[in-house]
Amino acid sequence: MIKMRLVRLLQGAGKNIIYQIIWQTAVLIAQIVIVQALANFIAAIRQEELLGQQIAVTLITILIGSSICFFGHRLYSRAGYRATRDVKRLLRQKIYEKVLRLGPSYKEQSKSIAIVQMAGEGVEQLETYFGQYLSQFFYALIAPLILFAYLSFTVSVKVALTLYVTVWLIPPVIMIVMIVAKKLLSKYFKSYYNLGGNFLEKLRGMTTLKIYQADEAAAASMDEEAENFRKITMKVLLMQLNSISVMDAITYVGACGGIIVALHLFAAGTISLAEAIVVLFLALEFFLPMRALGSLFHIGMNGIKAADRIFAFLDLPEPTTGEKELMADRIAIELQHLTFAYEPSRTILQDVNITIAPGSFISLVGVSGSGKSTIASLIMGKHRTYNGQIKFNGTELSDYTCHSIMDNITLVGSNSWIFQGTVRDNLLQGKATATLAEMEKALEEVNLLNFVRERGGLDMPVMTNGSNLSGGQKQRLALARALLHDTPVYIFDEATSNVDVESETLIMQVIHQLAARKTILFISHKLANVAGSDKIYLLQNGKVAEAGTQAELMELQGTYYKLFTEQKRLLRFSTTKEGEQA
Missing domain, CATH: 3.40.50.300 (P-loop containing nucleotide triphosphate hydrolases)
Structure with missing residues (x-):
């Protein structure tokens, strides 16, 4: 779920998203190397074939791999920060420039409070969308492929295929959630913007409400709107919680399925102890990227909805203005x-x-x-x-x-x-x-x-x-x-x-x-x-x-x-x- 217009508009932030994917992939490869070294180390101990040289190699491998993971996470976070920084700057600049182009008549097409919320909360929604969701979307596609290729060549195609096929049970859950969330989030944002606008209006008119003793009725109205917003927020959170529960079930069942297949092959002598240990350690890694994507899905939906509102504002028809400058001391x-x-x-x-x-x-x-x-x-x-x-x-x-x-x-x-x-x-x-x-x-x-x-x-x-x-x-x-x-x-x-x-x-x-x-x-x-x-x-x-x-x-x-x-x-x-x- 990607808003291509948004990606094209914010091309400056795209390079940082690519950097995030690169660092995530580097961390995954480092983890695979560490797991392989540990598996070989444990197998050597079990078979009483451990040598001093192997201990040194294992320690060095773990040290280098851990350093790559540490710096990879740091660089991933830095790239995410830069991406979100660019998003906030570029989008708020676009909104500001649009207001200037609309000129004094902008209030005829959009409420001031809606523009303020759009430039504030709306842009913040897109900050998370660019800082986490987009890079996770692509990484969730890449990581299972890397793990599938590695296990296919080093362990067993049967094990790799079992894990890889099970991973793709998660996207249908995400798609179902998307269908439900699309309508639900439309109601959520409508309620949110209405609540903010009505609150500001009543706050500005508080003196008038007091004069006519209508402040209690206004407060009751705001309470009702706030309660409706709370209910729609709870529905969004419940939808997210239910989807996460389903994805967790698929994750653990799928990982267990892969491990059971690996143990069966190990018992049959088809794969070695080290290979079985590799599967044990990496089984969850098949599912975690897609599972993380699912947990970020509501952020992606929020970002899309926020982008839709921003683009609807940016697409408002602009008054035609000329290029001449009015320069005269006396004007008729x-x-x-x-x-x-x-x-x-x-x-x-x-x-x-x-x-x-x-x-x-x-x-x-x-x-x-x-x-x-x-x-x-x-x-x-x-x-x-x-x-x-x-x-x-x-x-x-x-x-x-x-x-x-x-x-x-x-x-x-x-x-x-x-x-x-x-x-x-x-x-x-x-x-x-x-x-x-x-x-x-x-x-x-x-x-x-x-x-x-x-x-x-x-x-x-x-x-x-x-x-x-x-x-x-x-x-x-x-x-x-x-x-x-x-x-x-x-x-x-x-x-x-x-x-x-x-x-x-x-x-x-x-x-x-x-x-x-x-x-x-x-x-x-x-x-x-x-x-x-x-x-x-x-x-x-x-x-x-x-x-x-x-x-x-x-x-x-x-x-x-x-x-x-x-x-x-x-x-x-x-x-x-x-x-x-x-």
Whole structure:
């Protein structure tokens, strides 16, 4: 059971597997030589023909043979380590490169947790597959042939044939196990990946579960999934145990059969005492390699299943990317007859036409689900399966490399991720070569510098996703990082949502200052924040329903006018209520 595609993919590890087979074979030959020397030694004692010279030869033979066995095992282990080291490095590199080629849209085709498990546990399964199983597979075929040839020429073809034929009763057992294991391991891995994914999801949403007092139900659900995983694991182990028991029975019965035949021939005077002793010592060696292969079989099956998942990921269709580099200080963006659907039955955008001139401040507004964030994702190159055209300076987006688009457009969302580490670590992600002065200037622009200085400066600790920061501070840190990135185009997708009024006002000030020197695409559901835009596009049901300046849209008295008026009324009502409570 060999995955040839896997072997071809990891050709660098193949040479180490060959070395493992060579050292195993060398150890076997050394064992045969030692057994023959001991058999001759014992026979000479029995026949009272032992000479001093024979004692010395026997001792030297055993010493040399034992040294070969010792160093052979050491070299076998070293070759196995090198093979597994190459496997881990090459496979994880392949997975990483695939994620890069898939680009920002990789989450559409595979869950992050599945990729993490694949690169972790999945690769570890293949480590054992390459480090032990493959070399044992070939050695289990070679060893019985060597022993059969040796015993045929030195002892008896009848004895050798008895042992050799019995050995091949083990592979049918392995094949039966394979048929059962194939279905069982599919369930095992499905349960394993589901358990890991659901655990991570519930862990991330623990606060929400606590708020709605749904944590006990979630825990009960996880207990049930864990119990199902335990049961399927026990079935896998039981299958392995039963197969080993059957193989042990064949091994001992077969070895005894060979020994009985040898004793019968010895009693008949057909073979000598030394030859009978050789059979006694080597009978089990016929079966041990195949027996070891059988015990490693579940590892082989695990490796195959892990490889299937890895190859399924590596075979995912990749978005077509161009080879041009987007290099310009001023970038014009045009969306012409843009249509996009996540699924054939769910069209998000339909015949959208939007022009974003260099240096302009353009806003997208509309109710939730109207397609605003989808447009931002399309411009960032996250989805390449659209109809229509997205052009940068007159050239289609698909002609540019994904890397160059990221170098020229910065997206700041409502939930920009803040990494565990320090403030410095997070800022350097925006610009790896940023100086102390540049980082402090960015923090000052977003009014975070004094706050950071009071808590250790740029080395201030930051928890995972900025959990030790308020919502406003977290968003301002993300904005400071974006400022350091210093790209010609900035997209702010609901960047002022989920923050306090003070932080919202400050963020809007920074955005308007940035608009004086950069191209801005501003997405918001708060229409008061888009009033100063050069042009506003109102999306409705995936289409551009209205477009114009604030004054033009208010004069039109259409959907935008109604939304703006309603939001203004609600704001006035909220302010009045707060004043009454005060």
